Amino acid sequence: MNISKPPDNSVSDRRIALFRKKLLVWFPVNGRVFPWRVKGAGTYVLLVVEVLLQRTRAETVAAFLPHFLQRYSGWSAIASSNLDELAATLKPIGLWRRRSPALQGLAQELVAIGEKWPRRRDELEKITAVGQYLANATLLFIHGEPHPLMDSSMARLLRRYFFIRPVKADIRYDRALHAAAYRILASGHAIELNWAMLDIAASYCKSRKPLCVNCPLRQSCMHYRYLVKLR
DNA sequence: AAAACGGGGCT
DNA sequence: AGCCCAGTTTT
DSSP states (O other): OOOOOOOSSSOOHHHHHHHHHHHHHHHHHHOOOOGGGSTTOOHHHHHHHHHHTTTSOHHHHHHHHHHHHHHOOSHHHHHTSOHHHHHHHHGGGSOHHHHHHHHHHHHHHHHHTTTOOOSSHHHHTTSTTOOHHHHHHHHHHTSOOOOOOOOHHHHHHHHHHHTOOOOSSOGGGOHHHHHHHHHHHTTSOHHHHHHHHHHHHHHTSOSSSOOGGGOTTGGGOHHIIIIITTO
16 A cells, blocks of 8 residues: 555654754854854864853853863863862852862763774763763764754754654653754754754743744744744 | 753662 | 752843
8 A cells, every 4th residue: 555654753854954954044144153163173172161061151151261271271181180179160150069070080081091082872971971962062073973962952942943842851862852953964064053053042042031033043933933923 | 039051960 | 761960140
């Protein structure tokens, strides 16, 4: 009979492609500029920043980064640092009690393997402070593979735009969310697309009071069409 | 005072 | 898959 089975989710290829296109047009002109996003940013800066960004605003990290890099210019500097001094350095951006031992543990394990990040997810996630998000960041920035920087902001944007209903599990185990993200990233420009999604989520698709009327995605956004425009 | 912020870890 | 944890900023 050759009856095609229903798609695993309701997001069409056309809507994925449209979303992608809008992001790629928007980003080069409107994307946020951060020290870790500039052309010459090395892998140390790209990855250490991801630890600093955990549960911490990007603007806060941007203002703090020069001071941090002056004291800790590489993984070996963090690895050999006095833990109390590292904690004192991290105090201004918060979460220092948890973040300082985590960051030093990561640095020490990294130095121990010659600062060569594993390519396999299960090996990455064995490293201190490396969960699903940081493993994805590593695969994206170090190994050049298309993986999403799936944080709560990106999740919120994708759920609203594609009308992906939230499940009870947290975003790390939300299959529909990750499926949509991987489809968006699958055909090139993964880093720019990730940054564009984080930027639009932070600037327009805010949690409490989203700025839908100014959002560059509103024309094709399900949330805007069905929950905002018709009010 | 509560929610938000470019999550990780342990069970 | 569920629960806890963590500080500074924004609402």
